[in-house]
Structure formats: structure tokens, C-alpha cells
Amino acid sequence: MSQESLLQEIAVCVERGKVNEQSPYPPDLKGQPGADELTRKVLDMGASADQVLSEGLVPGMKIVGIKFRENKIFVPEVLMAAKAMTAGMNHLRPYFQSGEVQRKGTFIIGTVMGDLHDIGKNLLGMIVEGAGWEVIDLGIDVPAVKFLAALEEHPGAFIGLSCLLTTTMLNMERIVQDVRDSRPDAKILIGGAPVTDEFKTKIGANWYSPDPQGAVDFLNKQVS
Amino acid sequence: MNRILKALSSGKTLVSDGAWGTMLQSMGLQPGECPESWNLTHPEKVREVAAAYVAAGSDLIETNSFGGSRFKLAHYHLDGQTYEINQKAAEISRSAAGDKVIVLGSVGPTGVMLMMGEVSEDQLFDAFKEQAMALEAGGADAICIETMIALDEAILAVKAAKEHTRLEVICTMTFDKTVQGDFRTMMGVSPEEMVTALQEAGVDILGTNCGNGMENMIPIVESIRRINPDIPVLVHANAGLPHLIDGQNVFDETPEITASFIPRLLDAGANIVGGCCGTTPEHIKKIRQKTEIRTKE
Numbered sequence: 213m214s215q216e217s218l219l220q221e222i223a224v225c226v227e228r229g230k231v232n233e234q235s236p237y238p239p240d241l242k243g244q245p246g247a248d249e250l251t252r253k254v255l256d257m258g259a260s261a262d263q264v265l266s267e268g269l270v271p272g273m274k275i276v277g278i279k280f281r282e283n284k285i286f287v288p289e290v291l292m293a294a295k296a297m298t299a300g301m302n303h304l305r306p307y308f309q310s311g312e313v314q315r316k317g318t319f320i321i322g323t324v325m326g327d328l329h330d331i332g333k334n335l336l337g338m339i340v341e342g343a344g345w346e347v348i349d350l351g352i353d354v355p356a357v358k359f360l361a362a363l364e365e366h367p368g369a370f371i372g373l374s375c376l377l378t379t380t381m382l383n384m385e386r387i388v389q390d391v392r393d394s395r396p397d398a399k400i401l402i403g404g405a406p407v408t409d410e411f412k413t414k415i416g417a418n419w420y421s422p423d424p425q426g427a428v429d430f431l432n433k434q435v436s
Numbered sequence: 437m438n439r440i441l442k443a444l445s446s447g448k449t450l451v452s453d454g455a456w457g458t459m460l461q462s463m464g465l466q467p468g469e470c471p472e473s474w475n476l477t478h479p480e481k482v483r484e485v486a487a488a489y490v491a492a493g494s495d496l497i498e499t500n501s502f503g504g505s506r507f508k509l510a511h512y513h514l515d516g517q518t519y520e521i522n523q524k525a526a527e528i529s530r531s532a533a534g535d536k537v538i539v540l541g542s543v544g545p546t547g548v549m550l551m552m553g554e555v556s557e558d559q560l561f562d563a564f565k566e567q568a569m570a571l572e573a574g575g576a577d578a579i580c581i582e583t584m585i586a587l588d589e590a591i592l593a594v595k596a597a598k599e600h601t602r603l604e605v606i607c608t609m610t611f612d613k614t615v616q617g618d619f620r621t622m623m624g625v626s627p628e629e630m631v632t633a634l635q636e637a638g639v640d641i642l643g644t645n646c647g648n649g650m651e652n653m654i655p656i657v658e659s660i661r662r663i664n665p666d667i668p669v670l671v672h673a674n675a676g677l678p679h680l681i682d683g684q685n686v687f688d689e690t691p692e693i694t695a696s697f698i699p700r701l702l703d704a705g706a707n708i709v710g711g712c713c714g715t716t717p718e719h720i721k722k723i724r725q726k727t728e729i730r731t732k733e
Contacts (some may be wrong), residue, residue, distance in 0.1 A: 283614035286624030287585075288551055326468030328511045328547070331622070353468070353511075378678040378685045378713075379467040406678055414680070 218254040219268040222247055226272025226342070229292025231299045237292055247272075248299040249327070261307035265344055269300050273342025277425035280339075287331065290413045294338035294397060301341070316435050320362045322354030324387055325411075327380035332404055332434035336372060339424035345431060356390035363395060368430060375404040385415040392416065399434065401427055439577050440539050440604050441640060444668050444707055445529035451729045452540070452672060452710025453489035453497045453731070454720050458685070461484065472504045475524040482525075486532035492717035493724035496538040496708065498580060500526035501571060505563050507546040507555070519570040526574025540580035540606065541571030543593060550588045557592060562651040564596035568603070570603070578604040582645045582672065585610055585621040587633050594637040606670055607634050608645040611656055619656050635667065643670035646712045648677055649689055650697040657704040668707045677716035687714030695722035702730060 213221070224230075225247040228238050232248035245253075251264055276293040307313040319340050323333045330352050341347040348366060350358050359371055372393065373384050384402060386424045392396050401419045403414055412420035421427045443450060458469050463481050474482050482500045489497045504522045506515040514521065522541070529539045546563060548555040568579050579597040584590035590607055597605045609630050611619035620626055627644070634642050644656045650673040660669055676688025694715065701709060711719050711729065 283616060283620070286620060287622050288624060290550075291552060328508075331549075377467070378680075379461060381680060381685075382683065383467060408679075411680060 215254055215257055215259045216267075216373070218250055218257070219259065219263065222250045222254065222264065222268030222295045223272035223275075225250060226269055226293055226297045226300065227275045229289060229296050231292075231296045246299065247296040248302075251300040251303045255303060261304045261313045264300065264304060267314060268306075269297055269342060270344050272332075273297050273339060274425075274428075276342070276422065277339045277423075277428060280335075281423040281425045286333065290338065291334055294335075294342065297338070297342045315346045316432065318348060318366045319372055319431060320348045320350065320359060320366065320369050321372040321374065322350035322359065323352040323374045323376075324380055325353055325355045325383045327375045327377055327383070329374075329376035330353050332376060333372075333374035336374065336403065336424045336427060340372075340428055340431065343428040343432065354387075355388045359387065359391055360394055363391070363398065370399045370434070372401045372427065374402075375407065378406045381406050381411070384417075388415050388417050401430060403427065437602055438604055440496070440606075440708075441668065443538070448450075448731065449702060449706075450495040451720060451727055452491060452670065452708055452709045453492075453494040454711035454715030454717060455675075455713050456485055456498060456500055456502070456542075458675065458714055459488070459716070470503070470509070470514060472501055472509065472521050472525065473512065473514060475500055475521050475528060476517070478529055479524065482528050483532050486529045488717040489720060490532055490534075490537050492720040494537060494710070496540050496578075496719055497529055497533055497535045498542045499525040499529045499543070499571060499574075499576060501567070502542045502544040502582070505543070505546045505567050507548050507563060508544070518566055522567050522570035523574035526571045526576040530575035534659060538577045539575060540578050541568065541574075541576030541603070543571075543579055543581045543597070544583050545568055545585065545589060549586065551586075557588075560589060560663050561592045564698045565600045566583040568571070568597040568601050571698045572601040572603055578606055578640075580670075581605070581607040583610050584608070585625070587625050588624045590630075591633060591637040594639045595636060599639045602642045605638070606641040606643070607637075607639045608643040608670060608672060610646040611644055612647070613652060619659065622682070627656050631660055631663040631667070635664065639667075641668040641670055641708070642704070643672075643708070644665070645670075645672035646674055649674060650694045650701065653706075654697065654700050654704050657701060657706050661705040665705070669705055670708040670710075671701060672710045672712040673715070673717060674712045675716075678714060684703050685714070689719075691719040691722040694719050695726045698723055698726035699730060702727070
């Protein structure tokens, strides 16, 4: 198989959530190599890590993001796709560390203080990572100081705030204010079930997206 | 036993209660505070919510135990008090309900996912068993498993409650409207899939809760009825979606709006109706008026 078709195969593995040969999911690809083996193989054949990222993993995850936005797939399919993406991505870590492959930028995410829900935030992180970004996940119940500390460590990074509850939405407003007090130029994206575009404008965040793919579109636009 | 099924057997529509979380917030529960901890620290306030729904005309009231599984309580380092918190939740509602009103022991999702390998089936089953048994010990008449999005978790919860209590078991799932116009949970479960799977698990009553307003509940009930014309169906609907106005959450639906959809919801085949997030005792009063007009007709 040519490098090019292997890269396309990797994209299919991500889209379908095929992690590795042992993985029983999805049933129709049972016994076939997954994102794990195919990434190793194409790297050994001489493909660059950058090619694997931009022609294999990223296109696969982009389809996942779009299908999720269109309600053609749901949370379980995204989680499996992310698992396959991570299996491929693990082979690229040495290249990220050596600086041979540059990611598009850094995205710091967290569920806001007082809120313990992480599914939405995790999905966002997976889909943004799958778009070629470095994602720093600060977890749940995150106060403004933690976002500021992460921003200190990763200058120029974008910030993503998530919440599920109408009550913790109010904490989102406080965090945006606190971050802005120290970093007036911080770029802040918000999302979560109760959040709206109107709310984004009111609290002075930079962008709102109802779905993870919208966040990817925004982030990519900032660095293109 | 079987108080709900008996009450429904005459063909009567029962009215359940409204929101608890938003009511407790209006009494001073802070964002980030564990609502269920109030069963131990502010039982009188919790009882006020229960009593307000009894006074509004609820035939059934819930308990303040939605986030009372040991997995949820662990976030607040309260998992060591899981049994006590749930037992107390049922005792509080029981004391407000007296003998006439039925108490539903509320059980919400654990927040951990089986498919990601975060937890084993046994661990999840044991957590639901513990919560259901504590609610029974505190005097609940039924277990109401609600806001479920994953079938595997819902099935384990139903089985745990059926096998380890003598109570009737209700299970409701939360559906969103897709861009295609049908309804699915976040995990992709359709109302039809829910009916088949939960019946196999032994559920007595099923239905839907939370969501986006009373009107959206009508097509969901219709979907359930296409699969099963007989099983009792419970609906606990949000008062639409929240909007932040001057630092306060204001929900779309007034009590009049919510109640206006009741005749169509009953036509679709709902048997027990009540509210979820954003609904108040006033919503329940208006719902009650609509169901009574209907009974007389």
C-alpha cells in the first residue's frame, strides 16, 4: 500500500473509531489494523510526522467533528474516534517534543469553578487536539488563577471555558473578568449547554460555539 | 406496595412535583455547594420545598437525592455518608408527604461512563443498590431514576433497584431534538430503544425528563407509545431554557405556558406529569388545574 493510501486509511480509522488490531470496535473492521499500527507503518515507510498529522489524523477527526455537529453521530462515536486518534498521536509525541512538528497553537481548557461536568469539555479537547492543536486540560472546577498560571506557562495560548449548569454560568463571567484583569488581550472561547452567543457578548468573551467543530473553525482562523 | 400502578389503574392522571435544585438555590444554596448535603445541614429548608409541592397539589413528590450516588458525592468528599444522605432525603419528603402523597426516591446519573472503562458494571450496580436501599429505608414508595443518557447505566440502575428493594421503579431519560428533527439522548439513544431496553430490565414506569420545555415532550411520548401502548409514562419537563437576566436565571415558560401543553401531552399518552429544572409550585398548580378539567370531561 502506498504512503498516500495508508494516510487515507488512518483517516478512516479515526473516523470509524478503529484503535488497533485487537479492538473489536467497529465490528465490521474486526481483525484489521487500526490507527495505531497504520501510523507506525507509514512512519517506518518514511512519511513525515507532519504528513501523518495533516493528511491522516486531522482529516479523520474533522469528519468526526462535522458529523457530531450534524447529529449524525453521538458521544460514544466521538469518544471512540478520539481513542483511535490518540493511538495514532502517541507515535507522533517524540516529534512534537523534538520540535520537528509544530502544532497550530495551544488551547487551555477547563470546566469553570463550581461545575463538575466534564463530558462536553473532554469532547472539545479531543476534537481540538485532533485538529492539530496542543490541548492543556485543567480539568473540572477550575478557578481563574489556574487559567492564569497556565497562560503564564504557555504564552499566546487560547482559553476555552466550559460549563453545564445555569448556576455555574455565573462563575464563567467572573473568570473572564479575572483573566482579563491580568491579561486584557487573552482570547477566550466559551461553550456549554446553557451558554449562548448573547451571553458571550455580555461577559466579554471572544467567541462562543454551540459545538466543538465551531471552536476548531475559530481557532484555525486565528492562526491561518 | 405498587401504590402508583394502583392509583393509575383507574385511568386517572397523576401530577408530580417540580424543580428542587432551582428551589434550593432560591433559598440560598450556593453554586458549587452539594445540594444533597442540605439533607443533613438544612433539613428544614429541604422540607419546605417538599411541603410547597404537596400544597401545590402534587400526588407524588421527589426526594433531594438526585446527585446522591457515591460517585457524585465523592466530588464533595461526602461519599462516606452516602447511605445517611439518601435515607434522610427520603425521610424529609416522607414527613412532608404524609400518607396521601407518594414519595419518589430520586436517583440521577453517576457521571462515570462504562464505555470508557472508568468504572465496572459491578461498581455501578452496587452504587445504585446502595442508594435505592437507603431511599427505601427512609420511606420512599418508589425509585425514580432520571436524566439518564446512557442505556447501559440506566439498565443497571433499574436492575439494582428492582432486585434490592420492594419498590416500584421508574426510569426517565433526557432527549434532545437533533437537527434532523428526531429525539436522541447525548449518547444517541432514541425513545424507542429506551422502551425496549428498560422493559427488558424490568422497569414499571418509564418516560422522559429535563429537555427543552413541555411542548417537546409531546413527540417523545408519541414515540414511546408507538412501541408500547400500555406501560405508564411519566414526564418531568423543564420550563424551557434558562436565560440570564440581571444575574438571575429566568426560564422561558411561565406556569401558564407549561400548563397549556398538558391536554396535548395527555392525548399523546402521558399518565404522570410534572416539572424539572425551572418549574415551581405555581407551575404544578396550573398543571393540576389542567389535569382536573380533563378528568371531569
